Amino acid sequence: MNNQEKLFQAFASALNIELNQVSPELTYNTIAEWDSTAHMILIAEIEGVFDVMLDTDDIIDMSSVAKAQEILTRYEVQF
Amino acid sequence: MMRNQLSGYGVNMLPIEKPHLELLRQWRNSDFVREQMVSGEIIDEQQQLNWFQNISERQDQQHFIIQYRADYIGAANLKSCDGKPVTEAITLEPGIYIGDERYRSNILAFAPSLVLLDYCFDYLKVNQVTAKVKSQNSAALSYNGKLGYAEVDKDREYTIIALERERYIQSTGTLKNLLSRQRK
Numbered sequence: 001m002n003n004q005e006k007l008f009q010a011f012a013s014a015l016n017i018e019l020n021q022v023s024p025e026l027t028y029n030t031i032a033e034w035d036s037t038a039h040m041i042l043i044a045e046i047e048g049v050f051d052v053m054l055d056t057d058d059i060i061d062m063s064s065v066a067k068a069q070e071i072l073t074r075y076e077v078q079f
Numbered sequence: 080m081m082r083n084q085l086s087g088y089g090v091n092m093l094p095i096e097k098p099h100l101e102l103l104r105q106w107r108n109s110d111f112v113r114e115q116m117v118s119g120e121i122i123d124e125q126q127q128l129n130w131f132q133n134i135s136e137r138q139d140q141q142h143f144i145i146q147y148r149a150d151y152i153g154a155a156n157l158k159s160c161d162g163k164p165v166t167e168a169i170t171l172e173p174g175i176y177i178g179d180e181r182y183r184s185n186i187l188a189f190a191p192s193l194v195l196l197d198y199c200f201d202y203l204k205v206n207q208v209t210a211k212v213k214s215q216n217s218a219a220l221s222y223n224g225k226l227g228y229a230e231v232d233k234d235r236e237y238t239i240i241a242l243e244r245e246r247y248i249q250s251t252g253t254l255k256n257l258l259s260r261q262r263k
Contacts, residue, residue, distance in 0.1 A: 035221070036254065040257060053260075056257065056259065056260040056261070056262055063184070
């Protein structure tokens with residue numbers, strides 16, 4: 001599994017949605033499943049999968065799948 | 080009356096001053112904010128100025144503009160429920176809106192509530208905070224539910240919700256940890 005697949009799987013798992021619902025355009029609060037509680041679970045999931053510790057600004061900025069990928073790149077995760 | 084700013088979770092809450100008024104009025108007149116308000120009327124400049132002069136003299140209310148990084152993003156207030164000064168009230172009613180639409184659907188929208196509620200429970204030592212939310216406003220009810228608020232009364236138009244300190248602490252630990260991490 002490459003890192004993009006891992007990221008999509010992390011979203012599907014944390015938000016409890018089907019993998020085919022995850023796309024780069026998926027955005028916070030645009031589906032019922034991605035609310036603030038799910039966002040906290042998502043952060044924990046992403047940190048576990050990629051072995052990173054996100055800072056608060058990145059947690060705030062992580063408002064879409066595409067943005068998550070962009071942020072993780074700064075933590076030396078390669079896509 | 081001189082009031083101090085509140086800070087935490089990445090945001091600053093500055094006491095409202097005259098230079099903030101026009102931005103606040105623009106937010107207040109936006110459809111998004113008016114839909115949440117008990118009175119949805121459009122506010123003109125003179126009404127806004129009158130409001131500012133009124134709140135500046137009142138002890139039973141405190142009003143803040145919310146700052147994130149270099150931007151103002153919304154407004155918040157605290158009102159005493161028993162007519163006493165905010166600093167002596169037993170129950171307070173906090174109010175918040177995010178005027179900057181970039182941050183409405185963002186976890187950052189919780190930060191000003193956390194600052195305000197910490198201030199209420201830890202500094203002002205109130206027993207309870209309460210809020211009156213339009214019953215149709217499911218987003219606001221859900222948002223407040225995440226902070227630990229529970230429904231105490233409801234009719235077709237409004238839902239009254241309340242929050243006590245212990246419940247607030249239990250409900251917000253993870254959220255606070257995420258918004259309190261190291262910053263760039």
